[in-house]
Amino acid sequence: MSELNPYQSPTTPVDQWEALPGSEIELQQAAVVLSQTKPWVRLLSVLGFLMFGIMILAFVGIALSAVPNGAAGPSVLVSVLFLPFGLIFLLVPALLLWNYASRIAAFLVSQDPQSLATAVGAQKSFWKYSGVVAAIITVLYAGAILVRLFVFFGTGI
């Protein structure tokens, strides 16, 4: 049984009526802010790709220049050892930032509220990745300092 009172005069829930346009306006404000964020995110992403490309070109150049001296082997080895650093610190963050900028673009085009959550999720992925990498580096640094301290107090060197 409905709880509607048939004798009551028709009323409009004022706060809900006010909230409806407000939410839409603020969703549009979010779109404006994200549209201002996108070019900077895209720029940093492109710079990341560019830096990774320059790094690869430098490795190839060093390896090729070492061929006449017969030292191509160590050069290639150094390049292969440094490649993971390029992947971890340049390529993957650049890809995640590119993904974030693309998600913002998708939200701006479709104006679909669900795509806003996807964009926010994309930036979360970037921060999570950055946080995990920062945590690993911090642990490695702390480990290296501890090992150095043990060596120092153990051998006095």
Added chain:
Amino acid sequence: MSNSNPFQSGSIPEGSWESQPQTESTLHDSTYLLARTKPWVRFIAVLGIVMSLFAVGSAVLTASTFARMPGGPPGFLTGMMVVQVGFMILICLLFYFVPSVLLWHYGTRIADHLREKSSTSFVAALTAQKSFWKYLGIVALVVMVLYGLMLAAMFSFIMLGAMR
């Protein structure tokens, strides 16, 4: 004069009612995702602030140690050393401290949004995030221009040397 018809029964536009829960659920999803973003942002901000303060402290300590060495320049920090330490501090501020503070600010805005759960606080969090990316972008552009100028100067010197 209002255009509303007083004889019409109270009606609610269905489309509007459908769009409201959708908007609210979107903010709910985004709020949940921002809540999961906050710890990582805070962690990186704290790490950045600690590292920048550590770098500034170690730069001042190293410079003062060199200044107190026998045969070194008199006084705590003198001449070129002041310029070098000042440059180090400036670099630390620009590349580590300011972005970390902006990140901290973003984390604070997320925390405000999680407390208030309003659309305004959501937009404020996004704006804080925009400020961070804008700052990083401007710094990156400035560094690129400086690199470009350095390369141009190097090529000019090489060309001048070859012409002589």
